[in-house]
Amino acid sequence: MENGKKTLREIYGQPQVWRECLKTLDTLDLGVLVGDKAPQTCEWLFVGCGTSYYLAQAAAASLMSLLGVRARAVPASEILLFPRLVIPKDSAIFPVLISRSGHTSEVLQVAEFFNRYDVAFLAVTCDGRELQTMTPRTLKLPVEEESTVMTSSFTSMLMGLQYLSAYFAKQKEFIEGLKSLPEAVEKLLPIYAPQVEAFAQQTFEDVAFLAQGALYPIASETALKVMESSSSYAQFFHALEFRHGPKSIVAEKVLVGGLISESGYAQESAVLLEMKGLGGTTLAIANEISPAVRESADLAIELGLAAPELARLVAYLVWGQLLGSHLGLSKGLNPDEPRNLSRVVTIAGQG
Numbered sequence: 001m002e003n004g005k006k007t008l009r010e011i012y013g014q015p016q017v018w019r020e021c022l023k024t025l026d027t028l029d030l031g032v033l034v035g036d037k038a039p040q041t042c043e044w045l046f047v048g049c050g051t052s053y054y055l056a057q058a059a060a061a062s063l064m065s066l067l068g069v070r071a072r073a074v075p076a077s078e079i080l081l082f083p084r085l086v087i088p089k090d091s092a093i094f095p096v097l098i099s100r101s102g103h104t105s106e107v108l109q110v111a112e113f114f115n116r117y118d119v120a121f122l123a124v125t126c127d128g129r130e131l132q133t134m135t136p137r138t139l140k141l142p143v144e145e146e147s148t149v150m151t152s153s154f155t156s157m158l159m160g161l162q163y164l165s166a167y168f169a170k171q172k173e174f175i176e177g178l179k180s181l182p183e184a185v186e187k188l189l190p191i192y193a194p195q196v197e198a199f200a201q202q203t204f205e206d207v208a209f210l211a212q213g214a215l216y217p218i219a220s221e222t223a224l225k226v227m228e229s230s231s232s233y234a235q236f237f238h239a240l241e242f243r244h245g246p247k248s249i250v251a252e253k254v255l256v257g258g259l260i261s262e263s264g265y266a267q268e269s270a271v272l273l274e275m276k277g278l279g280g281t282t283l284a285i286a287n288e289i290s291p292a293v294r295e296s297a298d299l300a301i302e303l304g305l306a307a308p309e310l311a312r313l314v315a316y317l318v319w320g321q322l323l324g325s326h327l328g329l330s331k332g333l334n335p336d337e338p339r340n341l342s343r344v345v346t347i348a349g350q351g
Contacts, residue, residue, distance in 0.1 A: 003334040004325050007147040007229070011321045012189060015182035017152045018159060018314075021141045022179055025163045033122055033137050037094040039063070039168050044071040045087075047079065048098040049106050051150040051224060052157075056098055057217035058313055059161040065214065065310055066162075066169040073217075076106035079113060095121035096161070100145065100153040102129035111135065124161060126153045139164070148338050149228045151321050154221065155314040162311065177307030184305050185315050192301050196319055199299045200326030202281070204255045207234035209320070210242050211259040212268060218313050219259050222320030229324035229335040239268040242275075250280040259316050260286035260293075262309045269293050283323075285316055 044063055046056035056073035063071040076097075079086050087093060095114055099107040102125040111134040114121050123131045126143040143156045159178055166174040207226055211219035216238055223234035237246055239258065250256060258272040269290060276282045276296045284297040287305055294300045301319050305312050325335040333339070 004329050004336055007149060007151065007325050007335045008322075010145055010147050011151050011318065011325065012193070014152045014155055014314075014318065015186045015189075017143055017156055018182045021143065021156045021160060022163070022182075024142055025160060028139075030164055030167045033139055033164070034094070034168075035120070035137065037120060039067050039069050039094075042070075042092040042094045044069065045093045045095045046071065046073040046098065046161075047076050047095055047107065047110055048073070049076050049104050051154050051221060052098040052100065052104070052107075054217040054221040054224065055154055055158050055161075056096070057220070058158050058214060059096070059098075059165075061214040061217070062158075062162045062310060062313075063165045066165045066171055066174065076104070076110045079110050080106060083113070093119070095119065096124060097121055097131065097135075098124045098157060099131050100125065100143075100150055100157070101127045102131035103127070104131075107131060108134070124157055126157065147336060149225060149324075149335070151225075155317060159314055162313070174308055174311055177311035180307050181305070181311070181315055184303075184307075185318060188301075188303065188315075189318075192319065193322055195299060195301075196322045197326045199283070200323055201330050202255075203253060204232065204281070204327075205251070205253040206249050207232055207255045207257070208242065208246065208249065209234065209236045209257040209259065210239040210268070210271060211236075211261070212239050212264050213261055214310055214313060215259045215261050215316060218316050218320075219257075221317060222257065222259065222323075225317075225321050225324035226327060227324075228338050229321075229333075230327035230331060231333060231339050232327060232331075239264075239271045243271060247275065247278065250275050250278040252279050252281070254280045255283060256280045257283040257320070258285065260284060260289075262287055265290075272297070285319055287312060 048056040060071040060073045123138045132138040209219040209223045220236040223236040226234040256275040260268045285301045287303045289302045328335040
């Protein structure tokens with residue numbers, strides 16, 4: 001098989017996968033997934049590993065923004081190793097355990113932990129497997145993904161959790177915004193995908209992605225996609241924090257990518273302009289791009305989406321997924337078989 005064919009096919013196929021997931025969500029009784037855990041009565045604790053941890057962060061930010069309730073994200077390993085730092089005594093929590101495969105070892109151990117203490121939790125998965133057998137509350141999305149790295153599974157599960165949050169917030173406009181994304185991104189792919197591929201023919205000595213707010217976990221996942229698919233070292237920072245020391249890495253062969261929000265556009269875009277002034281190569285992704293950023297950036301991707309700002313998160317990620325794959329291909333690597341990685345991570349409980 002041609003290198004990267006499987007991964008690229010799944011990246012390009014995301015809009016259709018989103019349509020199928022949204023159809024499924026429309027048919028579900030989402031209230032049953034929560035049951036007696038009314039969103040306003042407890043803290044929501046989103047749990048994942050790797051990509052699913054960044055997904056958890058984005059889901060927590062979405063829930064807090066839409067519902068105004070307490071929510072946070074933690075890696076599954078923190079609950080296993082330092083439970084009292086994560087879950088204070090007598091705290092009321094509703095955990096949401098996220099695993100594409102439903103077979104991730106740390107997530108399954110966390111599920112066992114919660115079952116041991118009779119803590120009800122929601123499972124969010126694509127494959128199901130063991131995880132869906134450990135709780136009657138399971139949101140299983142119709143995503144069939146062969147690639148090692150998570151692409152459509154990340155965006156679809158995030159979209160599903162955003163849909164769930166909007167459902168409880170009675171934000172029909174937000175759900176309609178999610179439903180507008182498949183067609184909108186399909187139209188953007190033929191425009192910007194060839195530009196991303198051409199951009200990726202360069203060699204970068206270091207890569208950093210910057211964002212704020214709910215886009216910060218998207219920048220984190222973008223960096224991870226570049227690392228996984230191209231065996232390149234990539235970092236992620238809050239945009240304004242990058243000016244406080246990390247900008248010392250900026251040079252001609254350093255890529256600084258900005259996932260620029262609408263709410264913080266002036267401040268975040270100023271950071272990207274500064275990094276270009278320091279000699280870096282810059283990539284700008286924003287819903288609307290100002291002339292100054294467009295003229296300065298080495299690659300500018302303007303989304304132009306009508307959906308609410310928070311509903312656009314998955315549309316920002318597609319370009320990082322493509323960039324990672326094409327950077328890998330330009331180095332002679334196969335993104336379908338990333339170095340040292342497997343599709344499911346399982347770790348022995350004792351060591």
